[in-house]
Amino acid sequence: MSAPILDVAHVGKSFPGVRALADVSLQVAPGEVVALVGENGAGKSTLLKILSGDYRLDEGTVRIGGAEVSHASPLEARRAGFRLVRQEPEIVPDIAAAENVFVGEYPRRSLGRVDHGAMRDAMAAQLRRYGFKGLVDPEQPGRSLSPAQTHIVEIVAALKPGVKVVAFDEPTSSLTSDEVERLFQLIRQLKAEGLSIIYVSHRLKEVLAISDRVVVLKDGRVTGNLMTARTNEDEIVRYMVGRELVHDFKREETTRPEVVLEVCHLSSRWHRDLGFSIRAGEILGFGGLVGAGRTELAKVIFGEYPRSGGTIRLLGRERDIRSPSDAIAADIGFAPENRKAEGLILVRSVIENASMAVYRRLSRWGVLSDRRMVEKVAPVIRALDVKTPSMEQEVGKLSGGNQQKVVLSRWLAAGPRLLILDEPTRAVDVGAKAEIYRLIDRLAKEGMAIMLISSEMPELLALSDRIVVMNGGRLSPVIEKKDATEELVVSYALGKGMAA
């Protein structure tokens, strides 16, 4: 192997009560793609944050291009050539896409004035160079960027002159299969240009498709360093969890006659004349490309976004839902896709966050005893294997995947009549994923109606009793379970066979 560009040697890092990394060593050569995998809480993000200069390491050294950057600040890490493409980048809503790309590094004209034209042109050139032409307008305001566009902005921001190592943190979690393919082409291009790539993901198929080597972390230690060409999913999972997992999940149909949700002629800024219903015990899957309007539909039903026409009935009764509290009063639960920003109070504890939706139900005369709260919620937290030193831990201190499990546990424990799940296993590890599938299945068996938005085809096909596909704010005809295939869902998602 040629001399590594990135050389991590014997790195250790502890937080109060948690040894997040212990004796971690890792090298990445020029033009090499190293995947970093591990269960939720294994230490992947902590390692990335040390490389990006956001965290200080306790022990060991980090070298980039031969120069030691063990205690670098974020600015020094960037100057040394390390760039992180984050999973949920922070976009400044009030400034243009191009300005978001250059935040903190604005090109200047004489007299120190910011050169907006130069920024726009530089971003346009980068978009062309990396195959993103036409997908984002450099002038587009930050607030109007979709998750996929936000990701492109983050990538373009990372690929500045002088970059040597790019780390992608769960890059595909909000991308469609076409977008994943485009990202892979980009990674191949970066590889050919001699960059070193770190690719953090829970999606092992993608890891196997794009990486040269797989480094496995477990409880903060490197447990495996495998050549991709000579390994497989089962072997990686063994290194991750120390046991084999069953991938295939099948469920029996549990649909009951009672209609829980009935949506008629629903229109909004994003939707035209939608109609569908979900029965008790039924899981209705929503397929479609990112940006098709599925998350927006969830938010219209949950009262977060306004409806311009149509009716929503719950258990036969028309409900005028104008806010999330109206929706909760109508017995609707919603676990959003962007859980960190929308679902959690980061400074509150695990148990408080997980109990938020059960307050009303568990309270007697407005008082909720801790014992009842713990009795109801703690088993769900344990079933999802949330890795936390205690139920009292601040949620903001958990790993990303574990934070997601806390939001899910809230709704799984609350047990509303209608549960809307938007990408429920995004960024969740393989073991927890199977557990989440079992919990969703159990809730359906108990009679909950479930609206499942998922871009992961195997998940959509395995869990849904029926599937509808959204394209441009419209719904496809209902696909019955026996007819549901990946090909059919994809062809509707691309707009084939949809009403004009």
Ligand SMILES: Nc1ncnc2c1ncn2[C@@H]1O[C@H](COP(=O)(O)OP(=O)(O)OP(=O)(O)O)[C@@H](O)[C@H]1O
């Ligand atoms: N700021 C912090 N304070 C306290 N503990 C922390 C902090 N950041 C991380 N941890 C803990 O360190 C451990 C490693 O977390 P890390 O975020 O690196 O995991 P991860 O592998 O990225 O997981 P995920 O797949 O869930 O994102 C976890 O136990 C986590 O709770």
